[in-house]
Amino acid sequence: MSTPRVISRGATTSSELDSDYKWGFTIDIETDLAPKGLSEDIVRLISDKKEEPEWMLEWRLKAFRHWVKLDQEEPKWAQIHHPPIDFQDIHYYAAPGSKKGGPKSLDEVDPEILEAFEKLGIPLAEREKLAGVAVDAVIDSVSVATTYQETLEKAGIIFCPISEAIKNHPDLVKKYMGSVVPYTDNFYATLNSAVFSDGSFVYIPKGVRCPIELMTYFRINQADSGQFERTLIIADEGSYVSYLEGCTAPARKKSQLHAAVVELITMDDAEIKYSTLQNWFPGDKDGNGGVYNFVTKRGKALGRNSKISWTQVETGSAITWKYPSVILQGDNSVGEFYSVALVNNHQQADTGTKMIHIGKNTKSTIMAKGISAGKASSTYRGLVKIMPSAEGARNFTQCDSLLIGDQCGAHTVPYIEVRNPTAQIEHEASTSKVSDDEVFYCQQRGISVEDAHFMIINGFCRSIFQELPFEFAMEASQLLKVSLEGAVG
Amino acid sequence: MAGKDQTNGEPILSVRNLHVNVGDQEILKGINLTVNAGEVHAIMGPNGSGKSTLANVLAGKPEYIVTAGEMVYKGQDLSRMAPELRAREGLFLAFQYPVELPGVRAWQFLKAAVDALRVHQGQEEMSAREFDQMLKEKVALVEIDPDLVRRSVNEGFSGGEKKRNEILQMAVLQPTLALLDETDSGLDIDALRIVANGINQLRNPSNAMVLVTHYQRILDYITPDYVHVLLDGLIVRTGGADLALELEAKGYDWIKETAGAGA
Ligand SMILES: Nc1ncnc2c1ncn2[C@@H]1O[C@H](COP(=O)(O)OP(=O)(O)OP(=O)(O)O)[C@@H](O)[C@H]1O
Ligand SMILES: [Mg+2]
Numbered sequence: 001m002s003t004p005r006v007i008s009r010g011a012t013t014s015s016e017l018d019s020d021y022k023w024g025f026t027i028d029i030e031t032d033l034a035p036k037g038l039s040e041d042i043v044r045l046i047s048d049k050k051e052e053p054e055w056m057l058e059w060r061l062k063a064f065r066h067w068v069k070l071d072q073e074e075p076k077w078a079q080i081h082h083p084p085i086d087f088q089d090i091h092y093y094a095a096p097g098s099k100k101g102g103p104k105s106l107d108e109v110d111p112e113i114l115e116a117f118e119k120l121g122i123p124l125a126e127r128e129k130l131a132g133v134a135v136d137a138v139i140d141s142v143s144v145a146t147t148y149q150e151t152l153e154k155a156g157i158i159f160c161p162i163s164e165a166i167k168n169h170p171d172l173v174k175k176y177m178g179s180v181v182p183y184t185d186n187f188y189a190t191l192n193s194a195v196f197s198d199g200s201f202v203y204i205p206k207g208v209r210c211p212i213e214l215m216t217y218f219r220i221n222q223a224d225s226g227q228f229e230r231t232l233i234i235a236d237e238g239s240y241v242s243y244l245e246g247c248t249a250p251a252r253k254k255s256q257l258h259a260a261v262v263e264l265i266t267m268d269d270a271e272i273k274y275s276t277l278q279n280w281f282p283g284d285k286d287g288n289g290g291v292y293n294f295v296t297k298r299g300k301a302l303g304r305n306s307k308i309s310w311t312q313v314e315t316g317s318a319i320t321w322k323y324p325s326v327i328l329q330g331d332n333s334v335g336e337f338y339s340v341a342l343v344n345n346h347q348q349a350d351t352g353t354k355m356i357h358i359g360k361n362t363k364s365t366i367m368a369k370g371i372s373a374g375k376a377s378s379t380y381r382g383l384v385k386i387m388p389s390a391e392g393a394r395n396f397t398q399c400d401s402l403l404i405g406d407q408c409g410a411h412t413v414p415y416i417e418v419r420n421p422t423a424q425i426e427h428e429a430s431t432s433k434v435s436d437d438e439v440f441y442c443q444q445r446g447i448s449v450e451d452a453h454f455m456i457i458n459g460f461c462r463s464i465f466q467e468l469p470f471e472f473a474m475e476a477s478q479l480l481k482v483s484l485e486g487a488v489g
Numbered sequence: 490m491a492g493k494d495q496t497n498g499e500p501i502l503s504v505r506n507l508h509v510n511v512g513d514q515e516i517l518k519g520i521n522l523t524v525n526a527g528e529v530h531a532i533m534g535p536n537g538s539g540k541s542t543l544a545n546v547l548a549g550k551p552e553y554i555v556t557a558g559e560m561v562y563k564g565q566d567l568s569r570m571a572p573e574l575r576a577r578e579g580l581f582l583a584f585q586y587p588v589e590l591p592g593v594r595a596w597q598f599l600k601a602a603v604d605a606l607r608v609h610q611g612q613e614e615m616s617a618r619e620f621d622q623m624l625k626e627k628v629a630l631v632e633i634d635p636d637l638v639r640r641s642v643n644e645g646f647s648g649g650e651k652k653r654n655e656i657l658q659m660a661v662l663q664p665t666l667a668l669l670d671e672t673d674s675g676l677d678i679d680a681l682r683i684v685a686n687g688i689n690q691l692r693n694p695s696n697a698m699v700l701v702t703h704y705q706r707i708l709d710y711i712t713p714d715y716v717h718v719l720l721d722g723l724i725v726r727t728g729g730a731d732l733a734l735e736l737e738a739k740g741y742d743w744i745k746e747t748a749g750a751g752a
Contacts, residue, residue, distance in 0.1 A: 441588035441590070443572040446606050456592075459641065462592035
């Protein structure tokens with residue numbers, strides 16, 4: 001395989017905060033901005049900007065009315081703390097350029113944007129685009145470019161901004177949007193359903209193995225704006241796709257809200273492998289700024305023998321609240337969750353997964369690694385639920401926490417609910433520290449204290465990293481190193 | 490005395506009146522030891538007499554506190570050098586209890602060690618290809634299962650495999666001064682021969698070795714220039730290779746009785 005890009009190649013230009021975050025620059029582009037605040041008018045405005053059909057607007061409005069009924073009741077059970085969010089102090093729509101619905105081809109993309117993505121290590125221009133990876137680039141509320149369209153079209157694969165899918169593939173969108181995460185699911189999912197701006201849509205036809213990796217790169221640019229993207233991936237019978245997601249944001253003093261929804265659906269014998277490198281701005285060393293990452297990700301393994309696999313490396317965000325889950329509906333279906341969550345300084349993460357076993361002989365694997373440094377705290381929260389119909393279901397869960405220093409914390413909260421006596425459930429958990437003996441052993445071989453820590457931490461994450469596509473694994477390891485700078489040595 | 494006449498190399502290590510504490514407890518109580526280039530020294534002594542403490546303090550293990558005396562290595566004051574710097578300057582410790590590093594592949598660990606050494610010497614990091622070739626040769630030299638270098642460092646290795654892995658690391662790093670802390674313990678007869686062979690092949694006139702051991706049997710393969718007996722934090726007797734034979738026959742009680750007079 002050729003080795004394309006690295007996301008961490010970014011440079012720092014202007015940035016509001018003094019921070020080591022290398023992706024913290026802002027792009028100086030013209031932005032079409034909705035006024036702050038959330039109302040029915042704003043929902044209509046978003047729908048209008050996107051030139052959406054009536055049914056989509058109706059769906060959004062239903063969600064909005066439901067959200068109003070929730071009366072700002074954010075979920076309370078997660079082990080996270082933040083000042084109350086003023087939902088009227090956020091721009092719910094921000095689009096680069098003033099063109100309605102975003103650019104139609106790469107020639108129309110603002111050169112400033114192309115340059116910004118190049119800085120991020122994601123060249124979009126035809127001649128330089130990443131080898132073997134098709135990219136959908138999303139800034140704030142709008143998808144700005146999607147590469148490799150022709151290759152994909154030839155295979156019958158649809159990979160486009162969701163705003164386009166709503167117009168061009170309404171049957172698929174109508175049928176599946178909200179089928180895994182209904183708009184009533186939770187506070188943030190409801191909010192997203194009302195105001196989602198863009199995101200990616202993928203459809204892999206029957207029997208097609210997607211020949212390249214699909215990637216969406218999300219970037220928040222506008223100040224005081226939220227990002228509410230929505231992703232929908234459908235893998236038809238016997239198909240396969242590997243999808244990657246990367247995210248960064250400028251270093252801003254004020255926290256920014258990111259509330260995404262991702263829905264995955266697999267038919268008989270289909271497989272979706274979904275990998276995330278989440279590197280939203282974590283805030284500065286004193287806990288100022290940073291992205292609130294409140295995300296609902298769920299897959300439905302609808303077909304027999306189908307498989308959904310989530311792999312995530314979470315190093316960014318001030319707060320992460322995220323539980324990529326799988327509903328194992330088809331008989332013999334498989335759900336997997338591989339996670340590394342690293343928190344440093346004042347970051348908080350409450351993350352984990354839910355595996356809901358419905359079909360017979362369904363199988364799930366959970367491997368969660370939490371790394372805490374500085375004053376940060378991380379919680380693994382997981383649910384394994386075996387329904388009465390899930391004859392012969394199996395789950396294996398392993399949660400390991402690694403602590404660096406003595407001011408950080410790690411918590412494991414596993415819920416297990418078994419309603420079928422044939423289920424086999426295994427759970428293992430451990431908490432460890434990088435030991436002095438390990439570090440000394442490395443030092444005695446000439447390796448510096450800092451490198452020894454990275455090596456040991458990388459080793460701790462190895463079983464997760466090996467689930468990632470190769471270049472992403474290199475990237476992930478690099479991200480860990482950057483995120484831990486100053487925490488060790 | 491055996492080998493006495495070869496002891497004309499440059500001094501590599503000179504330990505003078507070394508006192509070492511762990512916490513409040515004094516473990517080493519005035520060690521004197523000189524090791525010259527080309528020499529092999531054996532250190533013997535009962536359990537708990539301070540052999541590993543001496544090896545560890547030379548390597549710079551943090552909890553061992555030097556309260557008096559000095560350690561000079563290649564003309565430099567060791568106590569002013571960080572452990573990794575001592576290693577990069579060619580001081581190697583084969584651990585009595587090698588440490589497991591879960592998830593860290595043995596070859597990656599070795600590559601990091603080699604590169605740290607090379608960068609310290611002002612060279613470029615070794616290319617992946619050159620490293621692979623070199624590692625293959627060393628694996629053959631110490632006759633270890635090539636699979637071991639693809640596994641996590643020491644994780645799930647048998648006792649003997651861990652010891653052999655230490656010798657592999659030594660073969661790769663080619664130290665100036667190797668401290669081998671009971672590398673011969675827990676080896677079967679074949680492994681002992683192989684490890685001894687490996688050590689002998691790495692011997693040359695410009696480096697030196699200190700073998701900490703309980704058994705005469707490794708000294709059948711590697712003839713030491715000096716044998717020292719460490720007792721309760723002090724070197725109470727120094728002799729040639731025949732001293733090890735005498736200890737094997739008589740045990741330590743005999744030395745303990747004469748220690749007062751002999752030391
Ligand atoms: N890290 C430590 N903490 C507490 N005590 C220690 C430590 N290291 C050594 N000691 C003590 O110092 C004394 C000498 O220990 P050392 O390991 O040097 O003995 P040794 O000669 O290598 O013994 P053996 O032949 O059993 O390996 C022992 O009483 C031991 O308990
Ligand atoms: Mg010992």
